[in-house]
Amino acid sequence: MPRINLVEPAVMLATVLQWLFLATITGVIVGTGTSVFLHGLFFLTDSTAGIPLWLQMVLLPIGGLLNGLLLYYGYRLNSTGLKDSAIAAVHTQAGRMPFKTLAIKPVAAIITLACGGSAGKEGPCSHIGGTLASGLGRLFHLNPELQKRLVACGVSAGFASVFGTPIAGAIYGVEVLAAGRIRHDFIFPAIIAGVSSFQISKFWGIPYSYYQLHLLPDFSEALFLKTIAIGIACGLAAWLFVDMVRVSHRLFDALRRRMNLWPPMLPFLGGVLLAVLILFVPTDYLGLSLPLMDSALAGDVMPSFGFFWKTLLVAITLGSGFYGGIVTPQFVIGAVTGGALAPLLGMSPALGAAVGLVAVVAAASNTPVAAILMGVELFGGVAGTGYVAGAAIAAYLIIGHRSVYPDQLLAYPKSSWIQLQSGLPMGQEKVRLSYGLLRGISRFRLGRRLERLFRRHR
Template identity: 40%
Template sequence: MKMDNLQSRFNASSLEQKDLLVYLLKWTYFGITTGIIAGMGVVIFLKLLAWAIAVWTQEPGYYFFIPIALLLNSLLVCWLAPGVSGGSDKVIEAIHRRAGGYLPLSEVPVKMIATVITIASGGSAGKEGPGAQIGATLGSAWGRFLKANDEDCRKIVICGLCAGFAVVFGTPVAGAIFGVEVLFIGKILYDTLYPAFVAGLVGYYVACISGIPYLHRHISIEPNVYLIIQSILLGIVCGLIALFFIKTVCWCQQYFSGLRLSKPLKAFVGGITLTLIGYFVSPLYLGLGLELLESGVSGDSVAPGAFFWKTVATAITLGCGGTGGIITPIIVVGTSAGNLFGQLLGSMDISVYAVIGLAALLSGAVNTPVAAVIMVAELFGSDIIPYAAVSCLISYLVSGHRSVYPSQIILTGKCPSLLVDEGETIGCVGSSTRSEKKGFDRYNKYHIN
């Protein structure tokens, strides 16, 4: 009898190990192939964007053509792919709501061209949103080609999202964490983490082989108790600036939605406003804003109003109908805010505060504190981790249940007083009417096991 029990346990253990081995091989294959496909697609987009920026911005006064460029961009989107807007939030919504996280492949070329027109002409937007959407859409097409079931297709879409993020920023680990953390507040999809990491790593190496440049700089920091206290204060500041950023973007979207004009004319009006910012304030706040980012993390002082003007320019660009992502502007705003914080403290090394601000604002505005900490660690070295972690978690709490991604679902409130929001999407929180179909219902229906 005892031998029978031992044999039964051995057979069960062997079967379990066999299932795990099959699972590992299956998702290693899916992760590698998705990383290659998504990586190649995003690399094409990044090279096209870099070429367009290099050519267009050489012209003096290039920002005077923003209104016409945004008008043409709006016409292109309206005619060919009205559903192309949304960036990463559209991917999040598809993963939550659509069977298999379906994203139409036909939107990829339109997304590429529309984003290139917007950013190269001077629209303040990012490349990570389109990159993530392109990666996720190619992942969706690959999953359907493999005839995978809905559950597996959704995981493959997440892998494509992770690969896209990793390729854009050169952060394979943060890319994987971002994709499994950004979908929900209060839950990380550990069951999708392995293939997401494989896809992110493979996509990153595809980008490296293709010659995509990245901003990697090591920052050395001696253990400092005062810096911990300063990181706490900076976390509070960045949490408040994250609220300002989110509110400004939402207000601009509502303002342009309320204008009784066609979408192309709304884009033209928004373009005129951006031209005025470029002419009367500074063209540094237009486009990707990487000059501000590089100056901030290099230790050079940026203008005190940089975080404000970059926020306004981004809100106008996305509100009037421009196509692009929102995370690049967020990290530029965070870098500028941290840089200013260091200036006010009279620090000799304001680059440290700029990097902490970058991570903290990303955490507060997107609700991804773990990914934000890992991202700056990959880009700037491990010395920054404890200070960025403190600042990120505080910013994450200060921003409350708000996000630049309204499709995020709240599974666990950030504090007891916010438990009433559990089961809602961010977009439903604070609205006059609650969604009839709770976020928990969508989660239970499309839960990734």
Template identity: 30%
Template sequence: MARPPETGLDPGSETGTVADSDRIPALPGDRGRMATRLWNLVLGLATRLGFSREWWLLVVAAGVGLIMGVAGYLFIKPIQWLEHMAEELGTESPSTLLWLLPIVPVIGAVLTGLLAWRCPTEFKGHGVSNVIYGVIRKQSRLRLRLLVRQWIGSTLTIGSGGSAGPEGPIVTIGAVIGSNLARLLRLDAKSGTTLLGCGAAAGLASVFNAPIAGIFFVLEVLLRDFSLRTFTPIVIASVLAAATTQSILGSNEPLFGVGPEFFANSPVPFTIGMTPAFVVFGIACGLVAVLFIRTMQWSEHCFSRIPVPDALRPGVGALLLGILGVAYMLLVAPRGTDLTSDPVPPFFGNGYMVIMRLLDPDSYVDAEGSMIADGTGVVIGILLLLVVLKIISTSLTLGSGGAGGLFAPALVVGAIIGSMFGLAVAQTGWFPGASPAHFALVGMAAMVAATTHAPMTGVMLVYEITQTYSLIVPLMLCAVLSVIVGRLFYRESVYTAELAAAGIRVGGSTDLTVLRQLTVRDVPLMPPVTVRPDDSGQRLLDLSERFAVSDFVVVDEQDNYLGMVTGTDLQAALVFREAIPLLQVNEIERTDLPSMVLDDTLDVALDRFSEHDAASLAVLSRPGDGRVIGVLTRTRLMREYQHALAES
């Protein structure tokens, strides 16, 4: 089977013509034919101007960045408006809000569940996990229904009080836009993966005004590919998205998050004497991250066993969240401290109001009305309670099937733990010049790093938000330590845990990245030599000598795949050569060998070769079709893999 032609512009063209694989087929109707001619004209012009496939991809990446800069703004603003309405209602009529706490989240969650029921996805996971699944199993092809589900569902979930963040959804939205734009432009799998990463990075850069963090998140978490061919378009998309959003806002502050003004006048010198404290803090963040991930898993397992329809299951979690919110407002909020003065429970929504308070150094000044006015011990106790409540509320919201991201809850938990640790250190008088706000900031980076297993993402995100370089050393130290400790106690991140539970191996090397960009269709297949179950062993020997093969495909009367006879099995039968004429195929047939389809990625094929210790596997044209169209051999797979590595 010949190698299929690559799509994209033909970099070797000297005549300025467009390769046949680049031309799109004529669309129906007059407008369709006009669009076809226009697109082919654009491709031809780009070729004449000297744009190779890589340069053309940079232009498309820039377009993705501009689109996501606008999309990020349009996505976040409704969520902010709904949260502002809740705060106003809680300030003007606290009793009304108290009655609505167990009702509004349920309404938003049920609507989210119904939306998920109407827009199902192949992999039942949260947004970023769905994107990772698309990268490693579907050649970065994401359906538009995932965008609809994440955009509307997360707005309903977060806007109604669910404990989740908008970063995961905007990453997913950007990934879907990039993936479908690649499909529209008929780009190959490698370019499609790059555009998916461009959209995801641009989304995160847009909402946080953190283009570097967006780049590292995609490279560390989604693609795990640091090649220059992938890196350059993602940089362009991320930078343009952040610039577009800031142009719309008319300021340099992040659209959603904490700005650098909190640390403008509060520098903190990092000395060697502070190292032990930050080492202990990094270890603590790693342990809490493991608790966070395991609680999420346990919650998903418990909710999956509740005998209610899937569409209504998020409502159950929201009801429990509402009851938890009412209990908090009745039992904890009346204490009257600055931490408990919010009109809504602080563990509802994205929790950024809590972060803003904890990152303000003035909150830790011992004055009337401040956070520590009632004593440091009381504040530490309340903060510990908030950590527990935030983890539980996030597990109730997302574990039951709500839509939203895990990024914001990790930031909130990290800020609270950092504040607790900073207050405890301040009591010792160890670092008189350090504010608990500094530890809260470092805690955000460490918790993001430990939950996502992406240390550079955590460091760059917090650095770009605060634009404070003096904390970069403790940020890096705690982020790396928290990841090491987290992986020591639990190998999976908050995103890959869902994939691991489904039996999907993520891996982390460039080799896996190459294998996932290739499918069985890309490998030249051997023609199948078929036999029937009732054929004799002598026929196997005759076919082996005639076609110089050792593996045979066993099919039924309708030519449907049944199993294989491998060379190893045939050699074992030859020990009793005089009995070969009496031997039938079904006596040595292996029915445990799985088949492949043309669209299976090569990492899946390699796993199946290893699991079943086989040298050949039968290939079907598509799932459900039992007819064998070829045989995939381990040797040809590795040859294609080596060829792809040489080209990458």
């Protein structure tokens, strides 16, 4: 009789037990940390909600200056030379993050949002998650590979806690590391950490909002194609969002170098610019803009240029040096874009807003799987999953090789017509057309012309 080898099953069982222990502890600690941050954020943003326009205009520059001072002097505490990016920690720092700067980004985000800066709340939560998980790994003296997985668990736990989507948040924390690849060995611990963080956040009283898409029609090819069209439009909106944030960073940095400005003055100037803009742009686009998203998901028709105003204010806020998250704005931009386009296509504005929200997250963050799961968890059931999935994948492809995360790596190109060097951060790789595909279509007159052009520029 063949010998039964029980070594491998025993090792895998030990792995499951190991991560049940480590990821649960990580989720509980991260969920507690993010809950403290969220309660502080809710208290202060509620305190400044509905203030007069003149006071809002005063608070924006003040908030910018406070951000600049906090980030400029606070990061001098980091003597380790390590980046405080969780993605960089996994890819290049063996799962290590600076611990002394843990509170800087959360405090800066609270200042940004309480003063009216246009940003999100999830960035500080993922930062808290990654930093606490990194510290926990060092406390347990984990090896570099386990340390990296634990940091990914912390990021997943942070996203699960802030949005109330434990599975989507868990997958987001893994999928965001590299476009085109998901580390399956990270998934189990990420889900355990995400569920644990979500449950402990509910225990600490964090409220969550979920939406029901009422009277959703039976699946039809015509409606599916319409949601694909919304996905394409949302991919273009995400493209604009990513590029405007990046250009804003460059413009403010160029201004600092040309005028030899003291760095904390940049977010102050950004606050002044925002204060001037809100004389012409509705204040609904300041802060988190969650009421605007809720209105879109309730079926209210959105303004055609609403996505642009939100994109512009976020680009100025983050590009000038305020700190805040960058996923919540994707929610708002997607919901507003979908809600504005849906009536033109003969669709329910609420369905358009839902698929738009998911599509922009899939595109700008390069996380289509997490975005689809987020649609299921936020909107309930699986009736609309086909519509959500089609829009998400279309947007993910349309945006091309761009990302809101500079440290996100590119694992595989999104098209076989494009050649890219894998393993480089998004935005650093050079896009090249595939010679093999051009040769394959060279029997056509256009194909032969493209082939000659490609040969000339190789």
